[in-house]
Amino acid sequence: MSTEDTHYDWSAFWQGTTGVFSLAGLVMCASFLGFGALVRGMGFEVWPAVVTTAVIWALPGQVVLLTLVTEGAGLLATALAVSFTAVRLLPMVTLVLAKSALPGTGRTPLYFLAHFIAVTLWVLTEQKVVQMERARRLPWLTGLGCCLMLVMLGMNVAGYYLTGVLPLVVAAALAFMSPCFFFISLFMNARARADYFAIAAGTALIPLCMRLVPDYDLAVAGFVGGTVAYFAGRAARRPI
Amino acid sequence: MSDDDLHLLMAIFVAGGLATYIWRAMGVYAAQKLSPDGELLRWLSCVATAIVAALCIKLAIAPPDILKETLLATRLGAYGAGIAVYYALSNAPAGVGAAFATILIMEELVRPLL
Numbered sequence: 001m002s003t004e005d006t007h008y009d010w011s012a013f014w015q016g017t018t019g020v021f022s023l024a025g026l027v028m029c030a031s032f033l034g035f036g037a038l039v040r041g042m043g044f045e046v047w048p049a050v051v052t053t054a055v056i057w058a059l060p061g062q063v064v065l066l067t068l069v070t071e072g073a074g075l076l077a078t079a080l081a082v083s084f085t086a087v088r089l090l091p092m093v094t095l096v097l098a099k100s101a102l103p104g105t106g107r108t109p110l111y112f113l114a115h116f117i118a119v120t121l122w123v124l125t126e127q128k129v130v131q132m133e134r135a136r137r138l139p140w141l142t143g144l145g146c147c148l149m150l151v152m153l154g155m156n157v158a159g160y161y162l163t164g165v166l167p168l169v170v171a172a173a174l175a176f177m178s179p180c181f182f183f184i185s186l187f188m189n190a191r192a193r194a195d196y197f198a199i200a201a202g203t204a205l206i207p208l209c210m211r212l213v214p215d216y217d218l219a220v221a222g223f224v225g226g227t228v229a230y231f232a233g234r235a236a237r238r239p240i
Numbered sequence: 241m242s243d244d245d246l247h248l249l250m251a252i253f254v255a256g257g258l259a260t261y262i263w264r265a266m267g268v269y270a271a272q273k274l275s276p277d278g279e280l281l282r283w284l285s286c287v288a289t290a291i292v293a294a295l296c297i298k299l300a301i302a303p304p305d306i307l308k309e310t311l312l313a314t315r316l317g318a319y320g321a322g323i324a325v326y327y328a329l330s331n332a333p334a335g336v337g338a339a340f341a342t343i344l345i346m347e348e349l350v351r352p353l354l
Binding site for chain 1 (some may be wrong): 249250251252253254255256257258259260261262263264265266267268269271272274276281282283284285286287288289290291292293294295296297298299300301302304305306307310311315319320322323326327332333335336337340343344347348349
């Protein structure tokens with residue numbers, strides 16, 4: 001490790017902000033426009049769309065929260081339901097930070113960046129960030145995260161007021177771009193056999209888990225599927 | 241601000257923000273304990289990959305409201321076309337574009353024929 005690797009190079013923060021102009025940024029715009037429209041359809045004012053995005057920064061959780069509020073669910077039940085959707089963030093935060101944080105530096109930047117980490121930053125870490133100098137990685141991601149959030153707050157407002165302008169089928173197609181991008185990204189980022197096994201295992205297990213453990217379906221499918229894939233990948237690495 | 245607004249704001253911060261950030265904070269904690277190239281991280285990467293694959297398939301078979309009107313074949317077809325075009329051209333934007341086009345074609349052209 002060189003001596004430069006003891007301090008973050010914060011000049012990369014500004015380069016990170018330009019990462020908004022990317023395929024990832026574009027599909028996120030479609031999703032957050034859609035979320036703004038959805039919030040209006042639920043009968044809320046515009047501010048809950050904006051505040052949930054700023055405070056939660058994970059669309060499935062945001063949708064679950066506002067849906068439960070409209071149904072009059074209690075605070076604890078709502079918190080639990082939202083929390084179940086957020087379990088997936090744990091491995092993503094760990095993986096992103098393991099590849100971007102400098103050992104021996106303060107924790108504050110880690111806890112700050114963690115708030116912005118969801119599927120998109122994880123995907124981009126695997127695609128782009130691992131090729132950067134270590135000291136530039138965390139600042140780059142922080143810049144991108146901050147800028148993405150600012151843009152998406154604007155998209156929420158735009159989506160809220162543009163509801164009904166788009167033909168329904170176009171709106172539906174736009175809403176489905178994020179899952180498509182994520183699914184394709186899994187294949188893009190797959191390097192080892194274990195990664196393909198993990199895609200297959202998650203895909204195969206989720207219909208079963210939705211039926212058997214509907215509240216924990218993603219966590220169970222991910223944990224069981226990922227574990228099976230990991231060991232299958234290990235077996236494939238070592239020829240018998 | 242009305243009482244209802246205050247309740248909603250509190251729900252967003254506590255039941256939304258806090259309930260979500262707890263998992264991120266645990267992720268930060270775990271990142272400091274694990275060695276960057278260790279086997280545990282490989283395993284975690286498999287888990288994250290399986291979760292995202294599961295999330296994508298779940299969104300296709302039990303879609304949110306805006307997608308309820310589309311056919312299951314449309315949604316699965318979008319994934320299939322996206323991945324096929326991504327591999328054929330080694331280009332992710334082309335894959336996403338193909339998925340978008342598949343939804344429009346399936347819903348506007350194929351569906352009326354069914």
